[in-house]
Amino acid sequence: MAAALQMAALVSSLSNLITSGKSRPGSLIRSPAGRKGGILVVRSDGRISGGFSASPRGGNLIANAVAAKAEAPASSTPSKSGHELLLFEALREGLEEEMDRDPRVCVMGEDVGHYGGSYKVTKGLATKYGDLRVLDTPIAENSFTGMGIGAAMMGLRPVVEGMNMGFLLLAFNQISNNCGMLHYTSGGQFKIPIVIRGPGGVGRQLGAEHSQRLESYFQSIPGLQMVACSTPYNAKGLMKAAIRSENPVVLFEHVLLYNLKERIPDEEYVLCLEEAEMVRPGEHVTILTYSRMRYHVMQAAKTLVNKGYDPEVIDIRSLKPFDLYTIGNSIKKTHRVLIVEECMRTGGIGASLRSAIIDNFWDYLDAPIMCLSSQDVPTPYAGTLEDWTVVQPPQIVAAVEQLCQ
Amino acid sequence: MATFSAIKILPHYPTITARSISDNIKPSSPFLSTPSLSFPLSSSSSSSKPLRSPRPLLASSSDVLSSKKPLSSNSSPSNPVVTREESLELYEDMVLGRAFEDMCAQMYYRGKMFGFVHLYNGQEAVSTGFIKLLSTADSVVSTYRDHVHSLSKGVPAREVMAELFGKATGCCRGQGGSMHMFSAPHNVLGGFAFIGEGIPVATGAAFSAKYRHEVLKESGPDGLDVTLAFFGDGTCNNGQFFECLNMAQLWKLPIVFVVENNLWAIGMSHLRATSDPEIWKKGPPFGMPGVHVDGMDVLKVREVAKEAIARARRGEGPTLVECETYRFRGHSLADPDELRKPDEKARYAARDPITALKKYILQHNLASESELKTIEKRIDEVIEEAVEFADASPPPPRSQLLENVFADPKGFGIGPDGKYRCEDPKFTQGTAQV
Secondary structure, eight states, X not given: XXXXXXXXXXXXXXXXXOOBOOOOTTOOOOOTTTTGGGOEEOOOOOOOTTSSOSOBTTTSXXXXXXXXXXXXGGGOOOSSOOEEEEHHHHHHHXXXXXXXXXXXXXXXXXXXXXXXXXXXXXXXXXXXXXXXXXXXXXXXHHHHHHHHHHHHHTTOEEEEEOSSGGXXXXXHHIIIIIIITHXXXXXXXXXXXXXXXXXXXXXXXXXXXXXXXXXHHHTTOXXXXXXXXXXXXXXHHHHHHHHHOSSOEEEEEEXXXXXXXXXXXXXXXXXXXXXXXXXXOOSSEEEEXXXXXXXXXXXXXXXXXXXXXXXXXXXXXXXXXXXXXXXXXXHHHHOOEEEEEEEESTTOHHXXXXXXXXXXXXXXXXXXXXXXXXXXXXXXXXXXXXXXXXXXXXXXXXXXXXXXX | OOOOSSOOOOSOOOSSOOHHHHHHOOTTSTTOOOOOOOOOOOSSSSOXXXXXXXXXXXXXXXXXXXXXXXXXXXXXXXXXXXXHHHHHHHHHHHHHHHXXXXXXXXXXXXXXXXXXXXXXXXXXXXXHHXXXXXXXXXXXXXXXXXXXXXXXXXXXXXXXXXXXXXXXXSTTTTSSOTTOOEETTTTEEOOOSSTTTXXXXXXXXHHHHHHHHHXXXXXXXXXXXXXXXXXXXXXXXXXXXXXXXXXXXXXXXXXXXXXXXXXXXXXXXXXXXOSSOOGGGGSGGGTSOEEEEETTOHHHHHHHHHHHHHHHHHTOOOEEEEEEOOOSSOSSTTOOOOSSOHHHXXXXXXXXXXXXXXXXXXXXXXXXXXXXXXXXXXXXXXXXXXXXXXXXXXXXXXXXXXXXXXXXXXXXXXXXXXXXXXGSXXXXXXXXXX
């Protein structure tokens, strides 16, 4: 127990990414993989009564996460030490494992094959699987996304890459009309198990069109699931989960996060698409965030801890649908919510999240929900201006201070 | 290749059965400059541009059957181009399509179906000519004018009618409607309301056929499964059309792009919308054969279709087939159809594909008049039964609203109580919130 407490303290002061993996009490088995052959099913949880999270991920993975709650972390030892890699390599690992496992999984996109992907996510795959399974498409987003959808209807499981998420605006016709809706308009006759992924978000002075956040545009499309990865660990897990899902899933990656390094387990694991991730448990305020803003939040958290605050940080991961259980449990404890996102203020994920929280947890709130989003501004090229469009850690600190008055 | 600033088809058009087109095109638009740039008459029947891949004899196959009269052509009464069984199958299918669409119009005006309904009257030769050559494993992708494509592919008339009535027994459980006909058992992949958006889906289906053959090593005994993409003249100005022509030829996908050129996109004449109205010519620039065929003549369509489908099945890649056809009714049942001239309509009505096939059958003694009448009567009964079935079927219940939004309903997410929303027994009675 002491070791765990120490661990928890370490957790809050490190700006590294720690996820706690525990089973959810009384939950259904969510992953179809179950316990076959060394596959880990890792869930993130709300809180347990002790006020800390038991097992920081990476060091003490619980091999049998499906079992009941609160396994003492000291009792489980990792079978292997895991391996270190960068986020884009984690994505590739996940993709490769799924392609090995199921020959119907294929990749389509611009420069995914011979070039290895503009962010090297598909490097080496074309040599291994051939040019048809890792298909270099011409520059025709709408049409090759539609092609992916048609292939998915006929039984394949394509992973369509947008070289930059912003390019998928050209594919909006197919994503909205066909990807999201075909299962419904066909009366359930055709499934679209497609994964649409790509890097988005504000980078380093990439200009307005390469700095877009499409999650807000896609969120109204019925029938679509959206997830955002933020660490190598959840990137691999979400990639695998998205490929295995029968629903169309949009996986949002971030241009600036591809070179994050982390140690991930050697054992195979799949994460749950619909769950949020507890990054840092706390008592005073719930901070909901995703993707790159998670790091700005954790940086602000360092400052906040020094000032005596105890923020609870949740990476919501699932942008659609929201994991209202994890979020709700947190709100019921802290009664204060701050949403930090990179989306535009208008019509963003934060806006939907805010209204979902008000609908479900109004009685638990002691203060109005604060939402920090990017400015409703096309991302400027100049570095100074660009920094001001995005939420920065000092703003987060100030917002928490205001909330906790 | 000479460039055109005008659209003028010269009366002597040696290689293509464009006789009817030349009748229709009149340089009346102020945008057309003086015509008469001579069309480079090459001896080959495809476009004049030299191409790397060998030119197939596709275009000339419609030559073989072309003639001054719509039918009868080179076949004499003793050499019909179809067998008796085939001719009756074609006849029955076209009569089914026509009777069904006429009944749709009736039912619409009686308030049994709503929304946008686009009828296929007059174009039956294209659907029958192509789809009757397919097997069940082959796929058809269509547009909003999809009732007859579905029927030709084998979807029962009662299911299509029930879908149009919005009943739970419809082929899409009432969730699709007129413009979204889908059938997994018959590989009808839609039914799309936006023009052009079905073409990539068809390309994807063709891609999956190639993938199954090359990666999964599962092939049918006859070759690749073929996909037919049907769309109109208006779609041929859309980006998705060109993007898919490129991709299909690039990867030699087993697809046939079938253009149902009925000369009108609602009220927009094809000639006013298209810089070069000869759509078949747009195939060769992408490296695939482009063929023009008289789409009011089911036998000609069938001959061209045979070759195009066989090409695709063999893995030789796509073909672009332009069928010159005409819709006898307006664009939809809401269209007053005021812009099309009566003489144009009369000209095409005289080339009614069903009447023409009937004449052919009788001329070639393939069947007797009474046999054809029996077929018509049987079809009438099928349609009546379909309407009765649709009438008697229940509308979808409230519980159906949230089904089928997600293939895996876990996509509705986890509720505040920690359970998936879809685990709540009252879930489907509630609202779809995520």
